[in-house]
Amino acid sequence: LDYNDSDVQQCLKLKIPVCGNEKETDRIRTIFPIPGLPSPLGLLVIEGMVDETCKNFLDPLLRIYSSHAFILNRNEHDSLTGLFNRQVMENKLNQIYQCQLTGNRRNDQKDQRWCIALLDIDFFKQINDQFGHLYGDEVLIMFSRMLQSSFRDDDLLFRYGGEEFLIALKNVDLDKAKLTLNRFRQYVEMTEFAQVKKVTVSIGYTVLDTAQPLSSIIEQADRALYYSKYQGRNRISCYEDLLEKGLVEACQLNNNIEIFPQQQKKIS
Numbered sequence: 001l002d003y004n005d006s007d008v009q010q011c012l013k014l015k016i017p018v019c020g021n022e023k024e025t026d027r028i029r030t031i032f033p034i035p036g037l038p039s040p041l042g043l044l045v046i047e048g049m050v051d052e053t054c055k056n057f058l059d060p061l062l063r064i065y066s067s068h069a070f071i072l073n074r075n076e077h078d079s080l081t082g083l084f085n086r087q088v089m090e091n092k093l094n095q096i097y098q099c100q101l102t103g104n105r106r107n108d109q110k111d112q113r114w115c116i117a118l119l120d121i122d123f124f125k126q127i128n129d130q131f132g133h134l135y136g137d138e139v140l141i142m143f144s145r146m147l148q149s150s151f152r153d154d155d156l157l158f159r160y161g162g163e164e165f166l167i168a169l170k171n172v173d174l175d176k177a178k179l180t181l182n183r184f185r186q187y188v189e190m191t192e193f194a195q196v197k198k199v200t201v202s203i204g205y206t207v208l209d210t211a212q213p214l215s216s217i218i219e220q221a222d223r224a225l226y227y228s229k230y231q232g233r234n235r236i237s238c239y240e241d242l243l244e245k246g247l248v249e250a251c252q253l254n255n256n257i258e259i260f261p262q263q264q265k266k267i268s
Contacts, residue, residue, distance in 0.1 A: 002023075005023065006020075007019075007020040007029075007031055008031060008043065011031045011032075011033050011040075011043060012033065012039065012040055012043075015033045015035075015040060016033070017030055017031065017032045017033070017050070017055060018030070018031045019031075019049055019050070027047060027048075028047070028048055028049055029045055029046065029047050029048070030045070030046045030048070030049060030050040031043055031044070031045050032044040032045075032046070032058060032062060033062075034062050034065060034066055035062060035063055035066040036066055041066055044058070044062065076088045078159040080137060080140060080141065080159075081140055081141060081143075081144035081159050082144060082148075083144050083147070083148075083157045083158055083159045083165070084156065084157060084158045084159070085158070085159060086158065086159070086160065086161060088158070089156075089158040089160070089166060092156055092168070093116075093156075093168065093208075093214055094214065096112075096114060096168070096208065097208075097210055097214055100112075100210045101210050112170060112171055113170075113171055113172065113173060113207070113208075114168055114169065114170055114171075114172075114207075114208040115168075115169040115172050115173075115174065115177040115205055115206065115207055115208060116166065116167070116168055116169075116205065116206055116207075116208050116217055116218065116221045117166070117167045117169065117177065117181055117203055117204065117205035117221060118160065118164060118165070118166055118203070118204050118205070118218070118221040118222055118224075118225045119164065119165045119166075119167065119201050119202070119203050119225075120163060120164045120165075120201065120202050120203075120225055120229070121139065121140075121143060121163040121164075121199060121200075121201055122199070122200045122201060122202055122229075122233040122234060123200075123233075124136065124139070124162070124163035127139060127196055127199075131195055131196055135194070135195050135196055138193070138194060138195075138196075139193055139196055139199055140163065142191075142193060142194075143165075143188070143199070143201075144157075144159070144165075146184075146187060146188065146191065147165065147167070147184075150183075150184050150187060151167065151169075151180075151184075152170070154170040154171070155167060155168060155169050155170055156168040156170075166218070166221075167181075168208070169181075169205075174205075174207060174238055174240060174241075177205050177238075178205075178236065178238060181203050181205060181236050182236050184201075184203075185200075185201055185203060185234065185235070185236055188200060188201045189201075189234060200233060200234035201234070202225060202228040202229050202233045202234060202235060202236075203224075203225060203228060203235075203236040203237070204221045204222060204223065204224025204225030204226065204227065204228055204236070204237050204238075204239065205221055205224060205236065205237075205238055205239070206220040206221045206224060206238065206239035206240060207240065220239040221239060223239060223242075223248055224237040224238060224239040224242060224248075225237070227242055227247065227248070
């Protein structure tokens, strides 16, 4: 469906069914808007002209669909930021995992590469303490909008908890992930937030390797994030790079990970 088509644009603008000819085939079609606020959730296209009886039949069905879609959206998204919530995160990441492990191929999903990144807004507690929780919430909302405008539709964005966020980057290697995440870090650093002014973010990332449990992958991203904070915040760290440089030791026997054991330091 071509969203630049004049009939489609009229349907979206007026929020009423529009009947017209498809440009490529010249076939008659009727386009129905699926009710939503502030704009339609989507469009239903039926070939041919639709009489009043059919319209009267479809209208309540589309409203029922819209109501269900609203409820599902509310249950899946964090109420403050609008990003996917923690429960949806676990489901979607497990779906990626299972797709790659079982070899179920749909649009070559088995061959897709993913990187996982954890992002934490620096000194967020100080923001709440100094400016109040209202401005703290404003920072979270603005930060989330920056995430949505900076990453692709295929990437998955989640509010992991508090001031921490998780991103699943689709079809990228570590080098591409580094460029993308560092560009976002710089974007945050250069942006002026209302009242708070300067905000920075620390990031840790790793490859989603299905040879390891999903919990271990998130733990690796978390360790890289911890290292970014240890090194002064407002930076990104790759778990694989830290491991190669001996700054992180993976202890396979007890399924634990120890970070820079020679230089422990408390991070608040």
